[in-house]
Amino acid sequence: MVKVAFIGIGKIGQTIAYSTILDGLVSEAILYDIIPELPEKFEHELRHALASRGISTEVIGTNSLDDVNNADIIIITAGKPRKAGMSRRDLFVDNAKIMIDFANKLPPRNPGALYIMVTNPVDMMASVFMRFSKQYTISTGDQVETMRLRSYIAKRLKVPVNRVTGYVGGEHGEDAVVLWSTVKVNGKPFEEVAKGLTKEEVENYVKSIPGEIIRVMGGTTWGPGTIIKDIVRSIVLNEGRVMSIATPRVYEGEIVHISVPIVVGADIGPSLEAALPEADRQRLNKAVEDFYRVYKENLDHLLQTIKQ
């Protein structure tokens, strides 16, 4: 059992905290946000839910980062969300400034913590946070896309979702790449069972559905909330599930985060990238190059803004 800090208690932060704490994965939870009273009132809500389940997790809601101490895992969801029509990358500068502030304040109080980034653009925010904090940081990356992919194929081909396997990799969002060599239905390659369902239709769904949910519901919560809880679960219980999350690698001298299927347990790794066929590996290499190009542009712009 571990101490987990939830940095940001908005829509997705609440959903992740609720499912992680109610799953009994946490011995102590710290809820932090800048909105006055929000963490404290959410603390009461969670305590009531925990009382009903008979779970005695210690929960502390706070508006002070000074109370975020000695956490084993720190999940960051604080920042601006996307509005309808906005891309995740539009959020870069505003959210990166918040990450730099956290990068200065969180590590001295939380030695050895594992950081899990959720704030968008999530892979770039993980790279920014790790660059400035020097702390090991993972991004929830494409595990969310991976589950969107499996759910859509299961629905369209009318098969139980646990009969669909496969991963999405690359950068979270519009540039994610479906790793088609990994996609199987009842153990058979996608092409053999597709029955008129095209790869294009599946890819379109994976990339467009979050925007559609944001347009109508104001944000994505329940899907990513559960998927991110399962990432935490695999780490805390050392389940060793293979998940498509983004871990740090160095490219052209910068830390970059790109998702590939990787074993997620008490330790993160090994990655299954080397076992993928050449075509998928090439698409991942291209994703790293594209990520770096856009990230570097944004980072240089950010560094200029900070100097002024």
Ligand SMILES: NC(=O)c1ccc[n+]([C@@H]2O[C@H](COP(=O)([O-])OP(=O)(O)OC[C@H]3O[C@@H](n4cnc5c(N)ncnc54)[C@H](O)[C@@H]3O)[C@@H](O)[C@H]2O)c1
């Ligand atoms: N990675 C994913 O799969 C995924 C899924 C959903 C949302 N997100 C991202 O998560 C972020 C939050 O989304 P949301 O829908 O919960 O938004 P939200 O507006 O509901 O919540 C954001 C919270 O962050 C808080 N906050 C902002 N600046 C802060 C600061 N400096 N210190 C502390 N708290 C601060 C706000 O007060 C608010 O409560 C967005 O960037 C969104 O795009 C990522």
